[in-house]
Amino acid sequence: MAEWTKVCATVDISENEIRKFTFGDTEVLLANYGEGFRAFPPDCPHMREPLNVSGMLDDGVLTCGKHVWQWDLRACEKATGMTEENLLFYELKEEDGNIFVDISKRLVYPWEEEEELDEEDFFGSD
Ligand code: FES
Numbered sequence: 871m872a873e874w875t876k877v878c879a880t881v882d883i884s885e886n887e888i889r890k891f892t893f894g895d896t897e898v899l900l901a902n903y904g905e906g907f908r909a910f911p912p913d914c915p916h917m918r919e920p921l922n923v924s925g926m927l928d929d930g931v932l933t934c935g936k937h938v939w940q941w942d943l944r945a946c947e948k949a950t951g952m953t954e955e956n957l958l959f960y961e962l963k964e965e966d967g968n969i970f971v972d973i974s975k976r977l978v979y980p981w982e983e984e985e986e987l988d989e990e991d992f993f994g995s996d
Pocket of ligand 1: 914915916917918919934935936937938939
């Protein structure tokens with residue numbers, strides 16, 4: 871069941887803007903792609919470039935400036951064949967001029983999970 875957290879007002883994010891918000895230990899990027907908003911984890915799924923720094927948003931397409939992977943934020947899909955991983959998207963809703971995101975479960979890419987396991991191996995489980 872969704873747990874909605876208010877992020878900001880819709881007027882706070884201008885078209886083609888990407889902005890980072892932090893809720894406890896969860897960081898979320900919010901992007902205004904012109905026809906609506908999308909929320910996703912901050913790091914590029916390729917080599918973790920921070921998309922609020924290197925991401926460029928134009929005509930609904932988000933481009934990572936590091937190696938030019940691209941995502942269509944309208945369809946929530948990869949926008950090119952060379953983009954190997956899709957972004958993970960948080961559920962989002964607009965209500966009364968505000969944007970709410972369901973961050974009850976932090977979205978992590980598979981490499982993040984592997985790293986957490988590696989740290990457990992390194993430091994031991996006790
Ligand atoms: S780090 Fe984003 S495309 Fe490579």
